[in-house]
Amino acid sequence: MTRxxxxxxGAAAMLGMVVLLAGxxxxxxxxxxxxxxxxxxxxxxxxxxxxDNPDGTKPGLAAITSDADRAKARTLIEKVETKGRGxxxxxxxxxxxxxxxxxxxxxxxxxxxxxxxxxxxxxxDGEEVRLRSGxxxxxxxxxxxxxxxxxxxxxxxxxATAVQIDHVMPLSYDWQMGASRxxxxxxxxxxxxxxxxxxxxxxxxxxxxxxxxxxxxxxxxGIRCSYVVRFAQVSLKYELPVTxxxxxxxxxxxxx
Numbered sequence: 001m002t003r004x005x006x007x008x009x010g011a012a013a014m015l016g017m018v019v020l021l022a023g024x025x026x027x028x029x030x031x032x033x034x035x036x037x038x039x040x041x042x043x044x045x046x047x048x049x050x051x052d053n054p055d056g057t058k059p060g061l062a063a064i065t066s067d068a069d070r071a072k073a074r075t076l077i078e079k080v081e082t083k084g085r086g087x088x089x090x091x092x093x094x095x096x097x098x099x100x101x102x103x104x105x106x107x108x109x110x111x112x113x114x115x116x117x118x119x120x121x122x123x124x125d126g127e128e129v130r131l132r133s134g135x136x137x138x139x140x141x142x143x144x145x146x147x148x149x150x151x152x153x154x155x156x157x158x159x160a161t162a163v164q165i166d167h168v169m170p171l172s173y174d175w176q177m178g179a180s181r182x183x184x185x186x187x188x189x190x191x192x193x194x195x196x197x198x199x200x201x202x203x204x205x206x207x208x209x210x211x212x213x214x215x216x217x218x219x220x221x222g223i224r225c226s227y228v229v230r231f232a233q234v235s236l237k238y239e240l241p242v243t244x245x246x247x248x249x250x251x252x253x254x255x256x
Contacts, residue, residue: 046127047145050229051076056195057109059125061147064225064254073225073254077232080250081241083177085212091175097188100165106189117192121165125199132157147226148200148218164205166198167191168227169234172210177240186238196234212246217253225254 047060051072064073097104100117110120115137123129126142133140144153144163155163171179171191179187190196208216213231217224228250235242242250 047147050226050233054195054233055109056193056197056230056233057124060145061198061223061226061230063222064229065222067255070225070254073229074251074256076229076236077247077250077254077256080232080235080247081239082244082247083241085173085243086176086178086180088172088176090180091172093171095175095184095187096171096179096191097184099191101188101192104188104192105185108189108193110194111192117194117197118165121194121197121199122163124194126155144199146201146204147198147223148204148220150220150222151201153201161202163199164202166200166205166208168196168198168230169238169240170208170210170212173212174238174240177242179238179240190234190238193234193237195230195237198230212243212249213253214243214245214249217249228253 047062048058049062049064049069051064051069052058064070093099100119102112102114102116104111104117110117110124113120115123119137119139122139122142122144126139126144129142130140132138139157141154141156144155146153146163148166153163169190171187174187174190179190204219213228218227231242231246232250234240
């Protein structure tokens with residue numbers, strides 16, 4: 001079950017705006033690819049900016065809004081290499097290990113702690129987390145401030161797919177940009193690295209597929225600069241290039 005933050009007054013104001021725009025011809029709405037502005041307050045108390053979370057161990061994905069931080073974001077993105085996207089031939093999810101393993105070999109955070117990657121991430125980002133009786137790992141319920149939509153999601157394990165773990169840099173994308181030539185261990189690392197993983201609204205994550213930033217960005221415009229910074233952080237850590245259109249779009253989200 002999901003619920004939007006904000007009271008009836010906010011909903012009424014939004015409805016009034018929709019009605020107003022529906023009755024006006026020639027009104028030009030912002031394009032989806034425009035740089036982000038300030039994001040919603042959902043989860044703002046815990047979410048951390050990716051600029052302050054270089055290993056991905058801290059929760060959430062806070063908006064990047066100051067001019068100074070957006071300049072830092074562009075500097076980071078500028079370091080990302082570009083190349084054309086290779087063929088998908090040979091790609092299979094199993095090439096990156098089974099989901100969600102606790103035994104990735106590269107010393108990534110949370111690995112080999114006795115809890116699988118999915119539950120590690122739910123505990124990292126969830127609030128009011130309750131574990132299954134008798135377990136110190138399996139999350140039974142929680143509240144998630146979803147950065148991609150700005151919604152607050154009341155999640156229970158019986159409706160597991162309402163929250164999915166997004167690979168920010170999708171595994172198929174990784175494969176096409178060079179991971180097809182890696183050994184199995186390195187692929188297991190990127191598939192389970194908390195830097196590359198964010199719990200988000202399930203249907204929204206499904207709509208992303210294996211798209212790069214030029215083809216897909218989170219619906220919540222306020223978080224888009226943060227999202228592409230995280231994409232860049234994964235790219236740089238694993239020395240994977242992105243396509244030129246993806247890099248261009250990444251820079252645009254942070255005012256470039």
